Amino acid sequence: MTKIIFKPILATMFLMGSLVSNQVFAVDGYKNLKFGISLNETLINVKCSFEDADSGLPGVQMISCPDFSFGADKVSSAMLYIDGKLLRIIIEPSVELVDGILAGLMKKYGEPSFRSPEEDFHAIDQFPNRQAELGWDNDTVFLRFLSDQFGNQGILLIYTSPEYDKQMLLNQEQSLGDDL
Secondary structure (H helix, E strand, O other): OEOOOOHHHHHHHHHHHOOOOOOOOOOOEEOOEEOOOOHHHHHHHOOOOOEEEOOOOOOEEEEEEEEEEEOOEEEEEEEEEEOOEEEEEEEEOOHHHHHHHHHHHHHHHOOOOEEOOHHHHHHHHHOOOEEEEEEEOOOOEEEEEEEOOOOOEEEEEEEEOHHHHHHHHHHHHHHHOOOO
């Protein structure tokens, strides 16, 4: 991760927001990674060096890919499955691409449907272990800005099925069983 100042990005986002319409799309995945496909279908459809990974979440299977094609780059990514179905895709592009990614998301989806408070964006520049998000398409596409424990900054592009949060809650409730 590198250090980048997010204040100019916020200004760009707000200026661009006044230039685009608020379009609504039904995100069904990312390219040929459609929500609901199985792990085997993912392995067949995507050329990647897949590795099993620990999601740290009950009932969530995760695979990672250190060489996922994104634009002209190979980047890290992860696919999360619940009950054998792909429900979330996480892509970790270079933070240097943030302006282009932001412009592309604004052009495709219009105004964000979700915005973290402005203070959260400023905190990324000042403190470690912070994050802020912008969400589009009824919060199924997110651009997450973050700083790690050393203050290095990065971004995550997240495509998520509306079913992901519902299934996560159900899995958490089931994992607790009678413990409450």
